[in-house]
Amino acid sequence: xxxxxxxxxxxxxxxxxxxxxxxxxxxxxxxxxxxxxxxxxxxxxxxxxxxxxxxxxxxxxxxxxxxxxxxxxxxxxxxxxxxxxxxxxxxxxxxxxxxxxxxxxxxxxxxxxxxxxxxxxxxx
Numbered sequence: 001x002x003x004x005x006x007x008x009x010x011x012x013x014x015x016x017x018x019x020x021x022x023x024x025x026x027x028x029x030x031x032x033x034x035x036x037x038x039x040x041x042x043x044x045x046x047x048x049x050x051x052x053x054x055x056x057x058x059x060x061x062x063x064x065x066x067x068x069x070x071x072x073x074x075x076x077x078x079x080x081x082x083x084x085x086x087x088x089x090x091x092x093x094x095x096x097x098x099x100x101x102x103x104x105x106x107x108x109x110x111x112x113x114x115x116x117x118x119x120x121x122x123x124x
Contacts, residue, residue, distance in 0.1 A: 001026050001027065001114075002024065002025070002027065002031060002098050002113075002114040003024070003114075004022055004096045004097070004114055004115065004116035005022065005023045005096075005116055005117070006021065006022050006023075006094065006095065006096050006116045006117065006118060006119040007020070007021050007022075007023070007119055008021050008119055009094060009118075009119030009121045010121065010122075011122040012086055012123055013123070013124070014088060014124075015085060015086065016086050017082070017084045017085075017086065018083045018086065019080060019081070019082050019083070020036065020080065020081040020094055020096075020119060021078060021079070021080055022034075022096030023078055024076055024077055024079060024096075024098065028098070030100045031053060032052065032053050032054065032099065032100060032101065033051070033053065033098070033099050033101075033102070034050065034051055034053065034072060034076070034096070034097065034098045034099075035047060035048070035049065035051070035070075035096075035098075035099075035106060035107075035112065036048045036049050036070060036079075036094055036095070036096060036097070037094070037097055037109060037112075038092035038093065038094045038095065038121075039092055039118075040092040040093075044109075045095070045109045046092075046107075047061055047107025047108075048060070048061055048064055048081070049061070049064065049068055049069075049070040049081060050106035050107070051070050051072050052106075053076060058070050059106045059107070063089070067083065067084050067085045067086075068081060068083050068084070069081070069082040070082075079096055081094065087123060089123075091121060091122050091123050091124070092121060093118040093119070093120050093121075094118060094119055094120075094121050095115060095117075095118040096115070097109070097115050097116070098113065098114040099111055099112040099113045100113055
């Protein structure tokens with residue numbers, strides 16, 4: 001089993017930056033993908049960025065590409081999301097996720113096995 005605990009969310013002005021952290025504990029030996037999703041009130045959970053554990057390939061949704069960077073510690077103990085040039089539309093609960101499978105698209109929420117509780121990011 002894997003436990004995920006996010007931190008780093010805050011209220012910032014447009015154009016500001018934040019770094020989110022996700023502390024990972026438990027047995028991560030079978031984890032192949034880790035990701036950040038976000039969910040705004042009344043909207044579906046949406047994939048923001050993901051990283052493949054083997055090789056470190058990264059994936060981003062179009063709206064954050066070039067502004068956000070996902071990074072994973074080599075021992076998989078922490079996952080980060082560096083967010084720059086934040087805009088009001090980035091306001092959401094940001095949720096860390098992990099999964100075992102390699103055979104689904106990175107942004108399919110249903111393919112993830114473990115989820116954190118989320119950390120709130122507000123841009124206004």
